[in-house]
Amino acid sequence: MKRFLILFLFSSMLLTSCGSADSSVEAASVSAAQYIENKGSDTIVNLALAWAETYQAEHADVRISVTGGGSGTGIAALINGTVDLANASRQIKTEEIEEAQAKGVEPVEHIIARDAIAVIVNSENPVSKLTLQQISDIYSGKITNWSEVGGEDRPIVKLSRETNSGTHVYFLETVLRLGNSKDKTLFSMDTLLLPSSEGIISEVRQNPNAIGYDGLGYVPHDVKMIAIAKEAGGGYVLPSIETVNDKSYAIARDLYMYTNGEPTGIVKEYLDWILSEQAQQIVADLGFVPAK
Amino acid sequence: MWSQMEKSLNWREFVITRAIKASGYSAVVFVLLIFFFLLREGLPALSEVDASSLLNIRWYPIEAYFGILPLITGSLIITLGAALIAVPFGIGTAVYISEIAPRWMREILKPLVELLGGLPSVVLGFLGILVVSPYLRVLLDLPTGLTAFTGSLLLGGIAVPTVVSVAEDALDSVPRAYREGAWALGATKWQTIWRVTLPAAKSGVLTAVMLGVGRAIGETMTVMMVTGNAPVMATKLGSLFSPVRTMTATIAAEMGEVANGSTHYHVLFFIGMVLFLISLIVNIIASSVVFRSKKRAERILS
Numbered sequence: 304m305k306r307f308l309i310l311f312l313f314s315s316m317l318l319t320s321c322g323s324a325d326s327s328v329e330a331a332s333v334s335a336a337q338y339i340e341n342k343g344s345d346t347i348v349n350l351a352l353a354w355a356e357t358y359q360a361e362h363a364d365v366r367i368s369v370t371g372g373g374s375g376t377g378i379a380a381l382i383n384g385t386v387d388l389a390n391a392s393r394q395i396k397t398e399e400i401e402e403a404q405a406k407g408v409e410p411v412e413h414i415i416a417r418d419a420i421a422v423i424v425n426s427e428n429p430v431s432k433l434t435l436q437q438i439s440d441i442y443s444g445k446i447t448n449w450s451e452v453g454g455e456d457r458p459i460v461k462l463s464r465e466t467n468s469g470t471h472v473y474f475l476e477t478v479l480r481l482g483n484s485k486d487k488t489l490f491s492m493d494t495l496l497l498p499s500s501e502g503i504i505s506e507v508r509q510n511p512n513a514i515g516y517d518g519l520g521y522v523p524h525d526v527k528m529i530a531i532a533k534e535a536g537g538g539y540v541l542p543s544i545e546t547v548n549d550k551s552y553a554i555a556r557d558l559y560m561y562t563n564g565e566p567t568g569i570v571k572e573y574l575d576w577i578l579s580e581q582a583q584q585i586v587a588d589l590g591f592v593p594a595k
Numbered sequence: 596m597w598s599q600m601e602k603s604l605n606w607r608e609f610v611i612t613r614a615i616k617a618s619g620y621s622a623v624v625f626v627l628l629i630f631f632f633l634l635r636e637g638l639p640a641l642s643e644v645d646a647s648s649l650l651n652i653r654w655y656p657i658e659a660y661f662g663i664l665p666l667i668t669g670s671l672i673i674t675l676g677a678a679l680i681a682v683p684f685g686i687g688t689a690v691y692i693s694e695i696a697p698r699w700m701r702e703i704l705k706p707l708v709e710l711l712g713g714l715p716s717v718v719l720g721f722l723g724i725l726v727v728s729p730y731l732r733v734l735l736d737l738p739t740g741l742t743a744f745t746g747s748l749l750l751g752g753i754a755v756p757t758v759v760s761v762a763e764d765a766l767d768s769v770p771r772a773y774r775e776g777a778w779a780l781g782a783t784k785w786q787t788i789w790r791v792t793l794p795a796a797k798s799g800v801l802t803a804v805m806l807g808v809g810r811a812i813g814e815t816m817t818v819m820m821v822t823g824n825a826p827v828m829a830t831k832l833g834s835l836f837s838p839v840r841t842m843t844a845t846i847a848a849e850m851g852e853v854a855n856g857s858t859h860y861h862v863l864f865f866i867g868m869v870l871f872l873i874s875l876i877v878n879i880i881a882s883s884v885v886f887r888s889k890k891r892a893e894r895i896l897s
Contacts, residue, residue, distance in 0.1 A: 376851050402854065458738040465824070465848045466657045489655055492665075495741055495823035495838050498848055502724065502820065509729045512738050 337569050339367045343377020343390030344469050345500065346418060346518045347558055351390055353585050354577060365569055374469035375399075381561055382408050387570050389561040392418065392469035392518075410561045415577050417592035419519040419542040419555040420474060422529040423504075425511040430454040432530040432539040435553055439479050441514060444491030449512070461494040462503045462515035471496075473556055474516055516554075519547075520590030547592040555592070633871055637864035644858060649865075654826035654840065656849065656859045663866055668829040669743070669839035670812060670870070673822065676747025676835055677754055677811040682804055684751070685758025686793075689803070692759070693766040694788050705763070712756030720820030723749045728821055735836065741823035743839040749817050754807035761806055765799020766792060798885040805881035809874055812843075819844035842866050 341351055348371035355367035377389035382403045395403075395410050403410050422438060424430060430452055433441075440446045442461055450456045464471040480486035497503050503515040507526045514529075519542050522528060530539035533553045546552035566574050576582055583593040640649070644661045651662030692704050727748060728740030769792050777787040793800065823838025826845075846863050853860045 372851060375853075379854065398854075460739040466655070467849055467851065467853075472657065487658075489653075489658065489660075492653060492827050493825050493838065495739065495825050496840070496848075497741075497824065498819055505724055506728075506739070506741065510732060510739055 336364055336366045339365065339388060339570055339573060340380075340386040341367055341388040341390065341560075342370045342372060342380050342386045344374040344392040344558070345371040346374075346392040346468075346470055346520075347390040347416075349520070350416065350558075350586060350589050350591060353589060354582055357582070357585065358573060358576060365573070367573070373467045375467055378410070378561060381410060381563060382406055384408065384563070387562065388573075391559045391561060392556065393473055394559065395561060409564045411563070411565055413560045413562070413566075413574055413577075414557045414594050415560050415574075416558045416583070416586045416594050417547055417555060418558050419547045419552055419592065420470065420477075420516050421519050421522045421542045422514065422516050422531060422554070423507050423522055423526045424514050424529060425507055425509075426525060426527045427511045428454060428527060430529070431527065432532065434532045434535050434537075435478060435481060436535065438529075438531070439481060439488065442474075442479050442490055442494060443488050444493070455511075457512050459514060460506075460510060460512040461491065462506055462513055463490060463494050463496055464500070464503070464516075465496050465498050470516070470518065474554070477554055477556075478516075518591075519543075522590075544587060544592050557594070558591070630871065633864055633868045637861060637866075637868040640858070640861035640865035643861060649862075652828050654845070656853075656862070659858070661858070661862045662826075663842075663862070663869065665826040665828045666840055666842045666845050666866060667869065668834075669822070669826070670841040670843065670873075672829040672834055672839060673743050673746045673750060673818060673841055674808060674812045676744060677750035678804070678808050680747060680751030681754035681758050681807045681811065685755045685803065685807060686762055686800060688755070688759045689762035689766055689800075690788055690793070693763045694792060695784070705760075708756050708759045711752070712760065714753075716753060716814060716817045717820075719749050719753060720817040723817060723821035737836055739823065739838065741821055741838055742836050743822055743829060744835050746818045746822040746839070746841075747835070749821060750811040750814055753814055753817065754811045757810050758803045758807040761803035762796070762800045765796040765803065768799070769795045801881060801885055805877060808877060812870070812874060812877075815841075815843040815847045819847055824848070842870050846870075 341355065348369060351369045355369050359365060359367060374391040374393050377386065378391055378395055378399050380386040381389035382399065384406075389410075395412065400410060422433065428449070430449060433452060437446065437452050441452070441459055442463070446452060447459055448456065449459055463474070466472075475490065476482065476484075479488045479490065495506075497506070500517050500521045503517055504521065504523060504526065507513045507515045508523075528541055530541045531553050532539045538551075540546050540552045542552045542554070547555040560574065560577075562570060562574070565571075578594065586593045640661075649661055649663055651660065652664055653660040653662045654665055688704075688708065692701050692708075696704060723745055724741075728742075728745045730740070731737065731742070731745055731748075732740030773791050773795055774787055777791045782790065818841045822841065822844065824840045824844055825838040826840040827834070827837065829835075829837075829839050846866055849859070850863055853863060
């Protein structure tokens with residue numbers, strides 16, 4: 304009986320001490336730092352991390368946590384109220400807006416940078432230019448051999464991001480369907496759906512049959528980018544900051560951050576800073592295209 | 596004093612037996628809870644998507660194509676391939692470790708095999724992407740190395756340690772007298788292994804195979820990384836050498852993105868249900884075979 308009593312006393316002491324320790328830590332952190340939760344598109348995650356690091360170095364009282372997971376994941380988190388800023392490489396869908404409004408969340412859009420999607424092939428592949436129509440035909444399965452577009456007699460292995468990627472949806476709408484919303488063209492069933500940009504790059508790097516696409520900021524030097532023409536007779540254009548800004552490169556898009564309502568406080572300060580010259584220089588350094 | 600102690604003993608006995616009982620039942624309760632959860636989240640899929648489109652051959656959920664057949668065949672062909680690799684290798688290794696290897700060899704091999712079992716599957720996935728798939732593409736002259744076969748090879752590698760350690764335990768527990776009897780009758784080492792030791796350890800070896808298959812069919816990370824994830828029907832033998840998409844990889848890749856309560860969400864849970872049912876069937880077949888062979892063994896012995 305005595306043993307029980309001691310045990311009881313001891314454990315209750317432990318519990319109370321834990322409780323007080325917890326609350327004191329919390330109080331300290333609230334006064335010392337403010338948190339911004341930032342989550343979403345895998346395309347933006349490196350950029351968002353670079354921004355967060357630079358910003359935190361200058362503002363010691365702000366802590367920004369950045370995670371990826373995909374545009375939809377970020378927007379879902381914003382709707383569920385678990386993040387302050389959702390990164391998205393596509394615009395929010397109407398269903399998502401409705402879902403958000405049902406939960407009392409009002410998504411507000413901010414364009415933070417631009418991105419071009421580069422179509423990439425193995426460096427040994429002699430093909431270096433394609434029209435949008437040809438790329439569409441390749442991915443929908445109408446063209447299955449490189450010899451049909453001026454290359455060697457090799458089967459074409461098509462690589463794509465998973466369907467949960469904003470890049471996948473954008474590529475489907477802009478390239479496969481050529482921006483025509485009534486077009487119901489789908490990716491050919493034998494298109495490989497890889498879970499990461501890295502997967503696509505590593506397959507393209509070693510496989511001369513492969514064609515893939517990825518954000519301009521992620522394309523390493525040892526794979527070949529394809530010059531793209533909007534129409535059959537038009538000029539072929541390689542993706543770069545200049546060609547994206549003068550709109551001559553066909554596959555480019557805006558990148559977004561979403562907030563719940565108009566941003567206030569530290570989130571507003573952070574967003575304003577993102578559009579500053581210093582932050583937009585980071586955009587250019589990472590291979591994306593500045594929003595301004 | 597004495598009675599007080601007895602009382603506290605009784606009381607302890609009561610608590611301990613109840614606690615053990617509860618933990619025994621908890622396994623069953625958890626499985627049932629999981630199954631009911633799967634049913635609750637998965638069954639609405641049947642009313643939202645009609646059966647004919649569930650049995651379609653196209654899986655493209657963002658445009659409401661919910662054909663799960665390619666995913667099922669994808670999982671099955673990879674598991675079959677993995678079993679074809681893991682079973683002979685696993686049982687062979689177990690036989691070698693338990694019956695043939697000298698003692699010192701055995702003491703090196705067994706921990707090594709167990710170490711292999713502890714390798715995180717994501718590490719094997721990296722190995723698959725960077726080494727196995729490029730090598731297979733060149734060796735077999737395939738369009739791409741990200742195929743069902745690559746997945747099978749790696750899954751076989753993942754299943755082998757499970758098969759080895761369970762089968763080795765089963766072989767080890769065969770009484771020495773069986774082997775000595777066979778040798779006394781003039782059987783060679785191979786004859787003893789094939790006709791006496793393995794049949795005597797049959798139920799354990801079968802359990803090993805089933806556990807290995809179960810490990811293979813539920814594996815996610817590796818297959819997601821190396822099989823290419825293209826939802827193509829795998830109906831021919833040649834499908835083994837083209838990309839496939841498995842049920843597990845589909846759930847893992849898409850669950851994070853899907854809106855809670857949407858049709859896509861329900862269909863993903865439905866796939867989880869199918870996966871659960873498949874492993875349930877595998878287990879039931881395994882235990883019925885084990886049960887039947889046990890009965891026969893009892894008959895022979897009596």
